Amino acid sequence: MYTKKKCVAMLLAGGQGSRLYALTKNVAKPAVPYGGKYRLIDFPLSNCTNSGIDTVGVLTQYQPLVLNEYIGNGQPWDLDKMNGGVHVLPPYETQAGASWYEGTANAIYQNMRFIERYNPEYVVVLGGDHIYKMDYSKMVDFHIANNADCTISVIDVPRAEASRFGIMICDENNKVTDFVEKPKEPKSTLASMGIYVFSWDKLRKYLIENENDANAKRERGEKWSKDFGKDIITSMLRDKQRLFAYEFEGYWKDVGTLDSLWEANMDLLSPSVPLDLYDPSWKIYSRNNYMPPQYVGDNANIENSMIDEGSSIDGIVDFSIVFSGVTVEKDATVKYSIVMPGAVIKSGAVVEYAIVGSDSVIESGAHIGLDPEQVANRDDWGIAVVGHNVTVSENKTVAPKDIIGENI
Amino acid sequence: MSVNYNVLGLIFASMHDSYVSELTKQRTMGSIPFGGRYRLIDFPLSNMVNSGVYEVGVITKSNYGSLLDHLGSGRDWDLSRKKGGLHLLPPYSQTGGIYKGRLDALNNVWSFVEHSKAKYVILANCDVVTTIDFTPVLKQHTDTGADITLIYSKGIYDSEKNSCATILDFNSENCLSDVLVDPQISGECNMWLDMLIISKEFLKKIVSEAASRNQYSFTREILQGKMNEYKIMGYEHKDFFTRIDSVQNYYIANKMLLDTQKRNALFKKNIPVYTKIGDNGPVKYGLESNIKNSLIADGCIIEGTVENSILFRGVKVGKGTVIKNSVILQSTKIGDNCSISSIITDKCVEISDDKVLTGSETYPLYIGKNGRI
Numbered sequence: 001m002y003t004k005k006k007c008v009a010m011l012l013a014g015g016q017g018s019r020l021y022a023l024t025k026n027v028a029k030p031a032v033p034y035g036g037k038y039r040l041i042d043f044p045l046s047n048c049t050n051s052g053i054d055t056v057g058v059l060t061q062y063q064p065l066v067l068n069e070y071i072g073n074g075q076p077w078d079l080d081k082m083n084g085g086v087h088v089l090p091p092y093e094t095q096a097g098a099s100w101y102e103g104t105a106n107a108i109y110q111n112m113r114f115i116e117r118y119n120p121e122y123v124v125v126l127g128g129d130h131i132y133k134m135d136y137s138k139m140v141d142f143h144i145a146n147n148a149d150c151t152i153s154v155i156d157v158p159r160a161e162a163s164r165f166g167i168m169i170c171d172e173n174n175k176v177t178d179f180v181e182k183p184k185e186p187k188s189t190l191a192s193m194g195i196y197v198f199s200w201d202k203l204r205k206y207l208i209e210n211e212n213d214a215n216a217k218r219e220r221g222e223k224w225s226k227d228f229g230k231d232i233i234t235s236m237l238r239d240k241q242r243l244f245a246y247e248f249e250g251y252w253k254d255v256g257t258l259d260s261l262w263e264a265n266m267d268l269l270s271p272s273v274p275l276d277l278y279d280p281s282w283k284i285y286s287r288n289n290y291m292p293p294q295y296v297g298d299n300a301n302i303e304n305s306m307i308d309e310g311s312s313i314d315g316i317v318d319f320s321i322v323f324s325g326v327t328v329e330k331d332a333t334v335k336y337s338i339v340m341p342g343a344v345i346k347s348g349a350v351v352e353y354a355i356v357g358s359d360s361v362i363e364s365g366a367h368i369g370l371d372p373e374q375v376a377n378r379d380d381w382g383i384a385v386v387g388h389n390v391t392v393s394e395n396k397t398v399a400p401k402d403i404i405g406e407n408i
Numbered sequence: 409m410s411v412n413y414n415v416l417g418l419i420f421a422s423m424h425d426s427y428v429s430e431l432t433k434q435r436t437m438g439s440i441p442f443g444g445r446y447r448l449i450d451f452p453l454s455n456m457v458n459s460g461v462y463e464v465g466v467i468t469k470s471n472y473g474s475l476l477d478h479l480g481s482g483r484d485w486d487l488s489r490k491k492g493g494l495h496l497l498p499p500y501s502q503t504g505g506i507y508k509g510r511l512d513a514l515n516n517v518w519s520f521v522e523h524s525k526a527k528y529v530i531l532a533n534c535d536v537v538t539t540i541d542f543t544p545v546l547k548q549h550t551d552t553g554a555d556i557t558l559i560y561s562k563g564i565y566d567s568e569k570n571s572c573a574t575i576l577d578f579n580s581e582n583c584l585s586d587v588l589v590d591p592q593i594s595g596e597c598n599m600w601l602d603m604l605i606i607s608k609e610f611l612k613k614i615v616s617e618a619a620s621r622n623q624y625s626f627t628r629e630i631l632q633g634k635m636n637e638y639k640i641m642g643y644e645h646k647d648f649f650t651r652i653d654s655v656q657n658y659y660i661a662n663k664m665l666l667d668t669q670k671r672n673a674l675f676k677k678n679i680p681v682y683t684k685i686g687d688n689g690p691v692k693y694g695l696e697s698n699i700k701n702s703l704i705a706d707g708c709i710i711e712g713t714v715e716n717s718i719l720f721r722g723v724k725v726g727k728g729t730v731i732k733n734s735v736i737l738q739s740t741k742i743g744d745n746c747s748i749s750s751i752i753t754d755k756c757v758e759i760s761d762d763k764v765l766t767g768s769e770t771y772p773l774y775i776g777k778n779g780r781i
Binding site for chain 2 (some may be wrong): 035036037075076277278283284285287288289290291292293294295296297298300301302303304305306307308309317321322
């Protein structure tokens with residue numbers, strides 16, 4: 001027996017995150033570490049729990065081992081429920097054959113039976129790679145108040161950046177009149193955050209329609225796609241459905257690239273960035289790995305940084321995010337960097353403007369990254385990245401913009 | 409470690425509470441915060457789980473609200489189980505009132521022990537902090553055919569500074585030959601860690617005999633009284649341990665964790681010490697923070713200087729404040745420009761700006777729960 005749920009959330013977590021290169025070699029993007037003790041997926045999962053949404057389907061496809069293990073039965077997010085809870089939904093085989101998820105809309109289409117078990121009024125569609133704290137229940141209320149068919153969460157972005165996003169054009173009542181993906185000359189600065197609330201009967205109708213249309217196009221050898229932004233939203237606009245933009249105010253960051261992942265971490269150290277991880281009324285939950293408190297040694301010098309459990313710091317840590325179980329030895333330097341769980345920075349090593357992946361070892365005298373001030377041509381500068389489980393040998397250098405996925 | 413259904417664990421959560429009366433005013437020995445993010449009961453519970461013992465009874469006495477809150481369903485110790493799991497055994501005495509000693513307490517909970525399918529029972533208290541694998545102890549117990557195997561460690565005992573210590577002596581066959589409680593001596597001794605292994609059958613015999621004679625002290629009636637009758641043997645635990653037998657020793661025991669060797673002996677790689685999860689953010693260090701030789705738990709926000717101290721979860725330290733040689737329990741808030749040395753603050757203490765608080769290393773100043781300064 002399944003109890004009816006007002007809302008079911010579907011979290012799209014299948015993306016490869018190819019622009020995170022070495023960091024997503026063996027790990028799906030939503031499982032990438034962030035903020036000292038979290039993984040990206042902790043944000044939408046915690047938001048669901050804090051918003052009162054207790055039924056979440058997580059659609060996985062790319063490198064799911066770490067992500068599946070991390071989600072487990074959902075207990076860290078309070079999503080181990082008798083009715084509902086979190087369910088990992090991988091692609092599967094049917095009598096008609098096996099099929100990978102062929103786009104975001106198709107992933108939901110293939111799991112319509114999961115949604116129908118709970119007979120929901122509304123379906124919330126979320127991504128797994130954004131950092132933000134948001135009360136989805138307010139967005140659902142907004143959706144209901146407008147008698148909307150679909151509500152899209154938007155954020156006002158600087159005009160210069162608007163051409164990187166899907167842009168919504170709205171009337172004075174927030175009703176969406178047009179949607180343009182990455183416009184060269186944006187007519188508005190309201191960017192889609194990839195968060196949708198749909199009335200389930202409408203979403204169901206358009207998912208089936210898109211599936212049939214796209215399959216027909218494929219048979220005819222035409223271009224086809226099965227995506228939310230490109231297909232579902234566009235079709236609904238064409239049919240004059242009621243689409244509304246819900247303007248979100250607060251911190252929101254897309255961490256699709258190495259630079260934005262680094263920036264989103266550094267944002268936590270800026271007093272002007274409104275993302276509070278210490279608010280007891282809206283905690284971000286994560287799976288704990290039972291490590292002792294961090295030890296700070298006699299030679300340590302820590303300034304403006306965040307450091308997690310189980311770490312041992314005896315060197316310099318300045319403007320950095322250090323995850324659990326990290327060792328920074330005496331005379332090692334970590335500046336403006338992100339050091340992921342279990343990494344070891346040996347004595348005499350320097351890590352600056354860099355990301356060091358989980359369980360990697362930076363041997364003595366190695367130098368990762370460089371201060372932008374020390375780079376003659378600014379275009380040559382960028383974050384240096386060492387992937388997971390990589391050893392950088394003594395006195396080796398990883399230059400700015402370099403991405404190392406194997407031992408050197 | 410896989411599950412060993414042959415062994416039942418019993419933990420006394422309230423043994424020796426009166427020796428740390430300030431700290432146990434509103435809690436049991438088992439729920440005293442320790443080591444930045446733990447409660448004392450986390451150590452015996454984790455030792456059992458890490459040794460494959462997944463059926464554990466916790467014997468309570470009084471003041472156990474904080475203990476129940478900490479343990480919940482036992483899920484954080486992986487003890488929310490269908491087979492076995494965590495069982496809280498409330499106080500209740502056959503003879504009326506609250507139980508008097510270990511034998512009396514065991515008699516009261518006997519129906520729980522009887523119900524267990526386990527063949528052996530491990531008993532432990534919460535006032536001894538150590539990391540121990542019970543597997544070799546159990547092996548020695550069965551190999552030697554002992555009636556009782558007592559776990560002890562060699563340690564320095566000082567009658568001036570220690571209390572409620574049980575000092576053991578063994579003969580050349582490793583059989584118990586002498587038991588002294590709080591003797592007027594000082595020096596290296598075999599100190600009982602208040603842990604033992606016994607078969608359920610044998611425990612049943614001594615508990616029912618003691619009940620019929622109205623005896624309740626295990627140390628007096630069994631260890632001292634039956635030393636020559638029963639085969640009582642010793643197992644030496646050769647690793648770090650500390651006993652919490654006074655507020656001063658509580659302070660010293662916490663500060664011992666600043667010693668890397670001792671800390672690594674308690675928190676071994678791949679042998680986790682489990683505790684209730686707080687879901688706090690990582691520690692945040694401000695622009696002017698300056699930290700030396702300290703243990704800092706999650707959720708702390710530090711703007712000032714901290715030296716030779718233990719900061720529990722969610723402690724806030726303001727700008728310009730200097731904390732030295734102190735043990736600051738969870739959710740304590742310390743304002744700006746304070747100067748603090750050699751103090752223990754219990755939970756949720758608030759110290760406003762510009763305060764100067766000084767205790768001494770030998771007699772740390774203790775500030776009670778929810779104190780406002």
